[in-house]
């Protein structure tokens with residue numbers, strides 16, 4: 369067991385032993401056909417995860433490179449896009465758009481609330497938008513976007529739908545072949561993630577999927593202002609990964625292939641249900657401690673939560689007490705800094721780990737003089753989990 373700590377931040381997430389073992393396999397040549405076979409299998413599994421007949425790209429980088437690739441390959445400098453932002457990571461697209469010379473308009477929700485489909489439609493009715501970006505789960509607020517509402521609201525206007533799945537892919541369904549609202553044109557066009565969130569592999573890979581409409585958009589652009597991030601340079605490489613364009617992160621691909629194997633063995637529907645159940649269970653258990661969840665229950669993400677302390681909890685002491693016990697959680701961001709914390713509950717994090725974390729959280733609150741019932745919180749977690757899985 370290499371893990372000595374419980375890393376329950378919203379990414380990187382806990383890495384299981386099999387993935388560490390894969391990571392430390394002997395490094396092969398990047399043009400070795402045995403390596404190419406491992407990579408091809410992982411790419412096929414990635415296509416399955418997104419259920420796409422388009423193209424997937426897995427390259428060295430982080431989620432931010434994925435964001436950049438999504439935009440630079442679909443829209444040109446001067447084009448108008450709409451950024452739907454539910455917090456810090458939605459806002460990150462503003463910086464990306466500025467760097468690429470795009471005209472970005474932004475719809476920002478109040479923290480903890482989602483942007484409504486009506487607001488999006490009102491904006492798109494102004495016309496001239498080429499793409500809309502939506503964050504599936506915003507890692508600052510724990511708000512999940514309702515794709516059933518947002519995809520039709522965007523696609524009605526013939527605009528590309530770009531989905532940031534960094535805190536969602538492999539935990540929430542992102543089916544690129546799905547016809548939302550029963551309409552053949554209402555589909556997700558681009559979705560992307562990184563290796564270190566719900567996939568449960570160490571950080572280091574950008575994972576991007578382009579559907580047919582997005583690939584058409586790239587072809588229409590001809591040249592783009594990037595070399596490494598230009599998907600046209602990677603298209604044939606992703607089909608034949610032994611061909612050289614830029615050196616693959618060999619060991620990370622071993623780890624990713626193992627990560628995708630684990631996901632495939634669990635099965636996508638089971639993995640999605642498990643995350644939904646964990647989200648409900650952890651939120652219910654934290655409420656037993658007098659904590660509040662920033663997002664309303666209907667908008668709360670299955671993968672991570674932004675949690676508000678009861679009054680008079682000292683944030684620094686709370687999180688350092690937890691760290692001493694071996695539990696790492698993240699601070700709240702923006703105006704919530706000091707008032708709450710963020711906890712990741714995604715990927716290959718086990719229920720056992722989460723139950724242990726709940727006990728530590730209860731103890732840390734007791735150390736600050738609060739009267740809390742750890743057994744009750746743990747029982748609530750177990751009950752809510754079982755009930756949700758049962759359906």
Ligand SMILES: *Cc1c(COP(=O)(O)O)cnc(C)c1O
Pocket residue numbers: 379430431432433457503504505506507532533534535562
């Ligand atoms: C983590 C995250 C990112 C950024 O990913 P990096 O790997 O840190 O570059 C982008 N979007 C969301 C929703 C995230 O959670």
